[in-house]
Amino acid sequence: MRHELLLYAQDDTLVDVVAPFLEDGLAAGDAVVTVLDTRKLDLLRAALGAQAKGVAWIDVASHYTRPEAAVADYDARLRALVGDGVPHVRLFGELPPLRSEAQCDAWIGYDAILNRAFDHHPVSVLCGYDRRAVPERVLGAARTSHPVVHGHGLNDAFADPAAIVRAHTPEPEPVPGLRTIPAGDGARALRRALVAAMTAAGLGPRAIGGMVLAANEVVANAYRYAGGPPEVRAGSADGRFVCEITDSGTGFDDPLAGHLPPRARGDRGAGLWIARQSTSRLEMLRGEGGQTVRLWA
């Protein structure tokens, strides 16, 4: 994988750098993918002219609302292309509009995670960061999350992806008022209890299915690594359904846990990956009595 940062402040620069990047890919027989807002997609499409039809053009707003989904989607695309015999993939992409501090942190972590998630894929990723639109602290983080900076070569400021994710994972606040759900009667009883609680809270089948799967995976990890039934609490906070699972183990400290896609036949644990993919947010809290995973529907 090659992962390169393009910082720019003018449409002309975008076109001057990215159009040749895409055209060279097409000439080399690469699969070529572009993920951008629709205005910039049009600019690049126009610049490529007749060659534009060889590129997959994807509207970032409609496809990449969550970093977790973006990683999974890219991974599936890359695997499918490689499986179809494509020798190499070129990808130019930008982040979706960032509307909150939490989104800034999440997408900063995302660009760091790509280094580890796709390091085995034959892919060149060029990430566009538009100085006119991207908040300054996100630009600063991008200078540390890319091993290569366009126009400068190897990036001396490149930092450990895990450290970047750790620095941009907010410390979770306690959520009071959750009620204990009996978890000692087996996984199925717990799943049923969760379905009942979420149905009573008015959630739909998609949110319920995702939460039940995620909680089940976290509970499975508790049995496997902490050796016994965890304590499970659930309820509503800030108008959202929350489920907390606390095991009695020593826990572990891996900021990338659950962020990396499993590889075929790999033995990497996939439970937290599934849990992150199936809920809107997953938080980890380490306390004195054990580790807590908090899932938000």
Add this chain to the structure above:
Amino acid sequence: MAPVDSCVAVRPGEHACCRFAQAADRDRTAAAFVSEGLTRGDKVVYLADRDPEELVADLVGGDDRVEAAAERGQLDVRSARSVYAPLGRFDVELMLRTAREERDRAAAEGYPALSIIGEMSWAGPSVPGSELVPEYERRLDELLSRAGIVALCVYDTGGHLGPATLSDVAGAHEVDLSPELAVLSHTGSLSGARTDDGRALRLAGDLDFDCADALAAVLAAHFHGPLRLDLTDLAFVDVTGMRALRGHTGQPLTIAGASPTVHRMLRLLAWDTDPGVEVLSA
């Protein structure tokens, strides 16, 4: 949802065989079959080797709908021997006629279908005609393929019929809850059956980390080489359960009946691009 915390990998309209080695396995399968029949609104006829009143009492313990169903006649428990061998001997034509009559009666009573479970431990030297049981099962299989009826025929592997006869009998059913699959139901609520002449494995219920080890052990011991799976009736599957499907050897899989949830799981686990996994479209 059926109150019984187990399920059975048999669908409406099917003719299934359950061979059991432990009475507890028979009881679990039978209770699930009865509960699923009641949930569908079927007339449920249970031809029992045991005392009908005791059997109903046992079933009530697992499903509180059973008592009311028995009172209004939706559940009808009868002595197996008195139905299969009313005159002291087993007569194929007579029993096939009885099956048709029961089906027609259930329809006349307004039930959508008949769920019938028959315990076959009466078959043996003391009942003349027992040697015709395999022929009866083949004829019943033809009858069932075009009727509003689901049947579960229950055989004791320690009974009077020898292994060769039982194997012959099992082959006369389109669905075979063969004895080595019973362990899948011991924890959680998974049920397995062999279909397509024993070449495919159907799983129903919840395939979770509680029963994943049991499944992996069954696959390692009894399913060698490429594995054909039917996951249509799977209600839930988690990562540990998915991993168990590859057994201990990572054997090639063909998966039929993958729900949207299973498809998503296949994609998230990168099995969708694994050359060892073929997913058949519906």
